[in-house]
Amino acid sequence: MTQLDDKQLLESAERGIATYLADERDRGRIAGTYYEAAVAKTLPNLRKWLLAEELDRISPNLRDGLREAVASEQWEALCNAFSRDVSFGTGGIREKMGATREAILRLKNEGIHAPILKGPNTINDVILLMTSAGVAQYGRQRSPRFERIVIGYDSRVRGSDFARLIASLFLAYDYTVYLFDEACLYPSVTYAVPTLKADVGVFISASHNDFRYNGYKLSCHNGSQFDPAERKAIYEDFITKVVFSDIKTSSPSDAPPEKLWFLGGVASADGRTIDDGPHKGLPLSDPLPDAGDAYAGRTDRIIDIHTMHIDHVKQFLLRRSMIAEAKRPLSIGYSAFNGSGRKAVPRLLGEVGFKQVRRIMSLDALDGMFPAFCSDPGKEQQPDPGDWRAADIAVAAFKKEYPEQWDGVDLIIGTDPDADRCGVIVKVPPHQRVAYTHPGTGEERDYTLLCADDVWSLILWYRLNYEVETHGRVREAEKKFIVLSHTTTDLLPRIARKYGLGVLKTWVGFAQLAAGTGAVWGISRGEDTEGLTEDGKLPPYDEGRREPGDAVCNRSIHSWEAMEGTRRCINVAALEQSNGFSLLGDVPPDARSLGVDGHVRDKDGTFAAVLVAELAQYAKEAGVNLLDLLDEKVFLDPQVGLYITYYEPDPIDGEYEGLPGYTKKRGILNRTEDLFTGQTSTDIVLGGLAVKSAVVYRTGKYDAINWPGFPDEGYRFYFDDEHRSHLTIRPSGTSNALRFHVQLFGGHPSRDALIKKKAELRATTIQIVQDIRRMIGAEA
Numbered sequence: 001m002t003q004l005d006d007k008q009l010l011e012s013a014e015r016g017i018a019t020y021l022a023d024e025r026d027r028g029r030i031a032g033t034y035y036e037a038a039v040a041k042t043l044p045n046l047r048k049w050l051l052a053e054e055l056d057r058i059s060p061n062l063r064d065g066l067r068e069a070v071a072s073e074q075w076e077a078l079c080n081a082f083s084r085d086v087s088f089g090t091g092g093i094r095e096k097m098g099a100t101r102e103a104i105l106r107l108k109n110e111g112i113h114a115p116i117l118k119g120p121n122t123i124n125d126v127i128l129l130m131t132s133a134g135v136a137q138y139g140r141q142r143s144p145r146f147e148r149i150v151i152g153y154d155s156r157v158r159g160s161d162f163a164r165l166i167a168s169l170f171l172a173y174d175y176t177v178y179l180f181d182e183a184c185l186y187p188s189v190t191y192a193v194p195t196l197k198a199d200v201g202v203f204i205s206a207s208h209n210d211f212r213y214n215g216y217k218l219s220c221h222n223g224s225q226f227d228p229a230e231r232k233a234i235y236e237d238f239i240t241k242v243v244f245s246d247i248k249t250s251s252p253s254d255a256p257p258e259k260l261w262f263l264g265g266v267a268s269a270d271g272r273t274i275d276d277g278p279h280k281g282l283p284l285s286d287p288l289p290d291a292g293d294a295y296a297g298r299t300d301r302i303i304d305i306h307t308m309h310i311d312h313v314k315q316f317l318l319r320r321s322m323i324a325e326a327k328r329p330l331s332i333g334y335s336a337f338n339g340s341g342r343k344a345v346p347r348l349l350g351e352v353g354f355k356q357v358r359r360i361m362s363l364d365a366l367d368g369m370f371p372a373f374c375s376d377p378g379k380e381q382q383p384d385p386g387d388w389r390a391a392d393i394a395v396a397a398f399k400k401e402y403p404e405q406w407d408g409v410d411l412i413i414g415t416d417p418d419a420d421r422c423g424v425i426v427k428v429p430p431h432q433r434v435a436y437t438h439p440g441t442g443e444e445r446d447y448t449l450l451c452a453d454d455v456w457s458l459i460l461w462y463r464l465n466y467e468v469e470t471h472g473r474v475r476e477a478e479k480k481f482i483v484l485s486h487t488t489t490d491l492l493p494r495i496a497r498k499y500g501l502g503v504l505k506t507w508v509g510f511a512q513l514a515a516g517t518g519a520v521w522g523i524s525r526g527e528d529t530e531g532l533t534e535d536g537k538l539p540p541y542d543e544g545r546r547e548p549g550d551a552v553c554n555r556s557i558h559s560w561e562a563m564e565g566t567r568r569c570i571n572v573a574a575l576e577q578s579n580g581f582s583l584l585g586d587v588p589p590d591a592r593s594l595g596v597d598g599h600v601r602d603k604d605g606t607f608a609a610v611l612v613a614e615l616a617q618y619a620k621e622a623g624v625n626l627l628d629l630l631d632e633k634v635f636l637d638p639q640v641g642l643y644i645t646y647y648e649p650d651p652i653d654g655e656y657e658g659l660p661g662y663t664k665k666r667g668i669l670n671r672t673e674d675l676f677t678g679q680t681s682t683d684i685v686l687g688g689l690a691v692k693s694a695v696v697y698r699t700g701k702y703d704a705i706n707w708p709g710f711p712d713e714g715y716r717f718y719f720d721d722e723h724r725s726h727l728t729i730r731p732s733g734t735s736n737a738l739r740f741h742v743q744l745f746g747g748h749p750s751r752d753a754l755i756k757k758k759a760e761l762r763a764t765t766i767q768i769v770q771d772i773r774r775m776i777g778a779e780a
Contacts, residue, residue, distance in 0.1 A: 020075035065115035081119030094215030134239030157368035187604035190223035224601035265306025339417030385414035385423025422608035453489035524569035642746035646765035661736035687768035
């Protein structure tokens, strides 16, 4: 088309978009502020992209895709793509690649330059290059400069092509690039960055989101996410200022030998290692078979990082000989959910001695469409191993592939597409089934998805109890602590305190857990970079506030327990309700390293998987299943007690769609705010329990992309004076979604009454969520 044709298209778009937005406003689907913002940004952004001839160099078919969208009057999709820039959150960016299933299939079949609708609020080749250019420019202007970058990707549609495109940009900016040679684990990236002394890591993934999504995760030099100040500088001072002319690329085949390394996991047949240079002694990998020229002639420069990561994980096992010599070998099923854990998890389990590991092959192939999950419009399901529907899919597939093995399998482990989350499906003995009914149907079944809160509690108990059994006590308990998010079960603090450990609670997200741990490490060295101490001591923090009347909470800390003084420095567990786990260790030797005797500073589903398997083998050797072990060692412990938790998102999958979704989210939060402010004068009963008090958590970290006073860490309604039973309603800061978290304390029931009590509490948690949904207009 000619330039005149494009101008005519813009005139048509101006009329169509204006009419669409006005109609949505008049129908009450888009609130005034969102309407005004959409009017202000949609047309200018569309005009900028449609008239930019330079985009033809960067993404040859992009403008044709825009012309097609305008000509076919896709006003809603155009507004969603151009009314805002993709949000830059704690880990980077994440959004849809396309508006429809057909668009994603076209991307899959035609490549990253397919002429689908792309804009500044979608994940596409241009946005990934512009984000990378901002990161590259930031790294080159800081002191000391960034020199090395690790780039990986998971099984998302065209992830490999996006990663290679990004690599070509960083090569053009004269970085040394370490590029994974196939879909890899996110934990492999967070391990590779500090191990290879890289300055930054980029991972192309949307974690557990549905097939439409992709993202760009950033890691700093120690493998954790960037701290808020540096992240803000990267985004505001560089990424937002990138123009199309800043995008430049250089072919990997043209890169000097020392500038491009590949990262693989096929150990070289002759055990070769690197002869010299900064990576001297590291193992080399053979190339993948049938890789063609994917290595750009550098088949002698493939570092075997996967073996290094797996060997690192193995050192955290406590009873290797028990696994290898088991009298009752554990039978394990494994589901990769079409993600990147498909090789690493079975390999790791096999190498540590588990002989009966059955891969669910129908869920094994790398496939970013996640074909086992619903992809119908409006019903898109997430490949989330912590979702009971994913558990049903895995069990059905296992039974179909291994019909003779179902009675004998002990557990099924699942990981999400980037393998940083781990879900655990366990068998339910008949006497326990009343307490573990199916969340969707209410039926008793012979299996259940064990919630992460209970899995992590068992792992923490097992590891601390091992020390007592082996050494008569927890060694250096006065130096040790756990870190968990405030929506994670209080079973964990109670177990930790029983064994003499400190407890640090942060806000939600592994970035917060790592940052909180880093602050504790700093205090132990006499470096209070976060300003948390007073006169060299840690003052009390309660509900995120140093003083009860503080309107804004601390940016990182919710609360702590037994963390006084400066002795606490050894993290033995970092735990998150959303199926995330790691172990961060002692104070690292420098800012670029992992903690001493610690694992990666972000969650690792493969790490969790092998620790869960060890725990399950321990239980089987003792002749007990995991649910009975949980009862006996945790719930019936008089120093711990019974805590039941329940989680449910809204919407169940994805987010409230498009521009109306922002209005819906704000409306629900406004009604929740009204409930919160009126709770002292109005009786609120949820699930038959009266609300006794409430608190709101505002840290300010997402105010800029939402509104002043945004309740980013949620509203909490307490059902008791001791604050052990509560409902938390927490909004996502970067997407149109809400989270409901319930915790109920059931006291200390007798052994005979325990199972019945668990069943009652679980039913109450579900009823609480149903009731609050009705009250705030968030019906499922």
